[in-house]
Amino acid sequence: METEIRFTHKALVEKSKLGDRSSQYELYELYVDAMYNIGMRFLRIKEDAEDVVQDSFVDAFKNLDQFKYESTFGSWLKRIVINKCINFLKIKRVPLTPMQEHEFHITDEETDCKEEAVDIRKVKQGIDRLPVGYRQILNLYLIEGYDHMEIGEVLGITVSTSKSQYHRAKKKLIEIIKEL
Structure with a gap:
């Protein structure tokens, strides 16, 4: 087939x-x-x-x-x-969320959140509430399956900026979901 x-x-x-x-x-x-x-x-x-x-x-x-x-x-x-x-x-001049390179240190550490089942509706609502730049990185990385190097090429940013934006987007999404 x-x-x-x-x-x-x-x-x-x-x-x-x-x-x-x-x-x-x-x-x-x-x-x-x-x-x-x-x-x-x-x-x-x-x-x-x-x-x-x-x-x-x-x-x-x-x-x-x-x-x-x-x-x-x-x-x-x-x-x-x-x-x-x-x-x-x-x-349309929708910028990525601004950041200073020295503000963040990227690690492979897991977030401090306990693993728990999350209502998919809340995740979608949370993503909708993210700033456009964060939403863009999450879409490319999680949904479309791009890696950070590809995201960097597509968006014209460095790999470390892509990773930082992704890390910040995840943290912000978790905060939003907790508030819902």
């Missing part, structure tokens, strides 16, 4: 590379919901997420010749959507 899906996706991509509009539409239908969800996690505004997703698909189809199957089509498209979301936020 998985081989059949991969074959079908590859066939759709290859037909789309040749300009087949129905194949492009099928790819769009396969991925639009997932890409929209990514857009919403980053942008929080329905219309902005829709615009970014549409632009992402247009760019993806224009540049399909650059897709070389080094990853899945979905991963390649997801990276386009994330980059477009980040660029959109940069244009």
Whole structure:
């Protein structure tokens, strides 16, 4: 079954590379919901997420010749959507939460919180209340699976800044959840 899906996706991509509009539409239908969800996690505004997703698909189809199957089509498209979301936020001048390098020391120590079951609703509400910069780092690291080096490249920040922002975002999220 998985081989059949991969074959079908590859066939759709290859037909789309040749300009087949129905194949492009099928790819769009396969991925639009997932890409929209990514857009919403980053942008929080329905219309902005829709615009970014549409632009992402247009760019993806224009540049399909650059897709070389080094990853899945979905991963390649997801990276386009994330980059477009980040660029959109940069244009809106949404900064990362400012910090001084000397304020924090990064360690691998666990937080002092006791492990307990947390209501997923509270986690979502907590993430929604985070400053945009924190939310962006959490989305990239926890949800999208980027590592700190990739986050640094995407956001134009250092790896240590990414780690610090992530550490601060986790602490802030825990504080918010405790208040809910």
